[in-house]
Each structure stands twice: as C-alpha cells, then as structure tokens.
Amino acid sequence: MEAVVGLLMLIGVSLVVETHCDGRQNRTQCYGALGGSVDIQLMDSSSEIPRYCLLKNSLRILDVRNNKVILNTIKQSSVFPSNGTFRINNLSWNDSGEYTVQTIDSDGTSTGERTLQLFIQAPVSSVLLVSECLSQGEMRVSCSSEGGDSPQYSWTLDGRTLTDAELLSGNNEGNIITLKQHVSGHLVCSVRNNVSDVSRKQRISTCGFIFINCTSINGTQISGWVYEADNTLCIKPTTNPTTTTQTAAGLSWFILGLKAVVVIMSFSGIFIYFTWKKKKILEGSAEPQMMESPQNSVLMMEMSSYSNT
Structure with missing residues (x-):
C-alpha cells in the first residue's frame, strides 16, 4: 500500500489528508491517513503544565518542559507547546499503536496518565x-x-x-x-x-422495459415486464379501424361520383353537339331555292301577268 501511495504522489495525485484528534480524554481513538498528517491535542494549555511526556509502547518519544521541547524522537513531527498540539506528518503504518500521555509536576512526580490509540488507514x-x-x-x-x-x-x-x-x-x-x-x-x-x-x-x-397488463389475441391475460422494442404480446393498433374503413369507403364513393360526372358531361357534350348540328341543317332547308337561270324567271313572271289580263 505504501508503494501505491508513493506512486500516486509521484505522478502528481495528491493524497495528503489532514486529520484531527482530541487526545485529552482517556482511551481516545485517533485516525490518521497513510501519507497524510494528524494533529493530536495533548493539553489544553501546556503553559500550566510544568512537564508532560508522550510514550509509545513504554518508550518515551516526546518530553516537553516549561513550554520547551526537550526530546522528540519522531523526525517527521512538530510540537506546538503554546496550545499543546502534537503533529505527525507523512504517516506510515509504523505510527499506529497505543500512546500514553503523562503529566509531571515540578518535583518530578507523576500527576496523571491517559492513553490514546492511533489507527493508520489508507484513504x-x-x-x-x-x-x-x-x-x-x-x-x-x-x-x-x-x-x-x-x-x-x-x-x-x-x-x-x-x-x-x-x-x-x-x-x-x-x-x-x-x-x-x-x-x-x-x-x-x-x-x-x-x-x-x-x-x-x-x-x-x-433498460428499455415496460410493464404490460393486457389480454393477448388468444385471450390469455398477460402481466409483467417486457422489452419494449421486441414487444409483440400486446399490440395496439396505431389508428382506429372503424375510422380507417369509413375513410376508405368515403373516398371510393367520391371517386365513383367523380367518374359519373365525367361520363354525364361527356354524353351531354355529345348530345348538345348533335342537336346544334341538326338545327343548322333544318334552317338551311327552309330557305327559298334560287333558279339557276334568272332569264327564265323573268319570262315566267311576264307570262303570268299577261294571262291575268
């Protein structure tokens, strides 16, 4: 795990996680992120404590006297005596374990002791x-x-x-x-x-499924989830069959009526033409016929006049 964390940090992925822990209560559980840092509050104000020490596995790792750090064996750590905070940076698996805080008066007599447990986890x-x-x-x-x-x-x-x-x-x-x-x-x-x-x-x-509740063509009641794209169990007509039939019937009658009109108009046109033609012929036969020789006409008129006399 440390190798993975190191590789991610090498390629620029930031995994530095800061956590905080209040170690002023006995048997506190603290957590730190692998590769990150943890701030442990050891004292309310170290100025009021002549001396305090921090031990790990009975080994003294930190000694603070009169606000001055006398001993600190953890190189990647920092101490802030003014507010009683102890910070461990670049946490590793080895930093996990049980820590003991001891307070000592000016005569070197222990005045109190409490423990805390530090757990290191990979983020x-x-x-x-x-x-x-x-x-x-x-x-x-x-x-x-x-x-x-x-x-x-x-x-x-x-x-x-x-x-x-x-x-x-x-x-x-x-x-x-x-x-x-x-x-x-x-x-x-x-x-x-x-x-x-x-x-x-x-x-x-x-996922493209729909819930159907219908009766199939053979009368079977169907209820359940089916894939919509392949659904052939319940098919609903896209249009009203009655409306479609009525529309088709109406269209057929319209076409038949149109054809009838065309036929009637055609026969009417033929009838009108032949009627007009016949009328023209009759008008031509009713006009007086002219004699081929005008001289004969005059002679006949004169002879008629003479006979009357």
Missing part, C-alpha cells in the same frame, strides 16, 4: 461505477474504490436515499445494488472511511 483515492442490465430489465450497479481501508458504502438517487420500492436486492450499505425496472436518475455512490470520503455520480436510465 480512498477514486471510485468507479459500473452498471449492467439484467434479463428482466433490472439494473445491477457495482461501486468499487481504489485504496481505502475498511471502506463503507452509501447510495443516493437524485439527492435522497434509495427506498425499498427502488431496490430489488441489496441495501444502501453494500457496494453492489440491484435497481428495479422503472428506476432512473442521478445515482451517487459514496465511499468513506475514517480518513477520507469520495463519491462518484452517474446518470442512469431504464
């Missing part, structure tokens, strides 16, 4: 969400983290905790959950331990 560096659709339209989502000792998982959907109506199996504290067919939204997986808290968000949508 969570990243979180990955992977989702997959199952055969019945459910969605399985897994949450994995890089690094992190004793990780704890929690889930939210659109900013709220997942409910039993949305979870098919699993719970909000596991790293794998199964969502029901209708669930969609912004899903967040949070991974935390005592020294870090990292989350990852992912937009999820349904």
